[in-house]
Amino acid sequence: MELLRYVYDRGRLGVVLIGTLRLYEILTNGSRPASMLEQLWSRVGIRELLPGLTEYGARQMIQMTLGRIPEITTKQILRQTGNSIRRLTKLLEQVKELREINDDREVEELIPVAGTSALGMPRQVEIAKLSV
Numbered sequence: 001m002e003l004l005r006y007v008y009d010r011g012r013l014g015v016v017l018i019g020t021l022r023l024y025e026i027l028t029n030g031s032r033p034a035s036m037l038e039q040l041w042s043r044v045g046i047r048e049l050l051p052g053l054t055e056y057g058a059r060q061m062i063q064m065t066l067g068r069i070p071e072i073t074t075k076q077i078l079r080q081t082g083n084s085i086r087r088l089t090k091l092l093e094q095v096k097e098l099r100e101i102n103d104d105r106e107v108e109e110l111i112p113v114a115g116t117s118a119l120g121m122p123r124q125v126e127i128a129k130l131s132v
Contacts, residue, residue: 008043024049052083061085065092066099066107073108080115091115 004015017023027037055078062074081087094114095107102110 005039005043021049053085053088054083058083058085058088061088061092065096069107073111076108076111080111 004017007013008015017027027041058078058081059074062069062077077088077091081091091111091114095110098110098114099105099107
């Protein structure tokens with residue numbers, strides 16, 4: 001945070017912080033600036049909590065990445081990722097990559113494997129699961 005304050009003070013450069021609700025809570029300590037971050041917070045011109053990913057937005061991302069897939073598969077992806085754009089992006093990247101490796105498999109088969117990959121499971125295990 002000191003570095004951000006330094007960049008702003010020295011160069012009068014705007015800095016945009018984008019993060020989770022947790023980051024906002026750390027900066028504000030709930031509703032007021034945390035005492036040790038007050039100097040940084042005083043330099044913030046716009047304080048907005050943006051809404052999370054909507055189901056409509058998630059469906060658009062899914063369709064753009066995977067094309068037309070069955071509704072049940074879309075619901076499976078939505079259930080697995082919730083309204084987290086980060087989880088959805090990771091899952092879709094993994095499904096896309098697995099699809100290239102396993103072009104004979106349906107998307108529905110790849111989602112559970114991609115889901116474990118998004119949680120940090122090694123690549124070799126994923127591929128082994130699909131080749132069984």
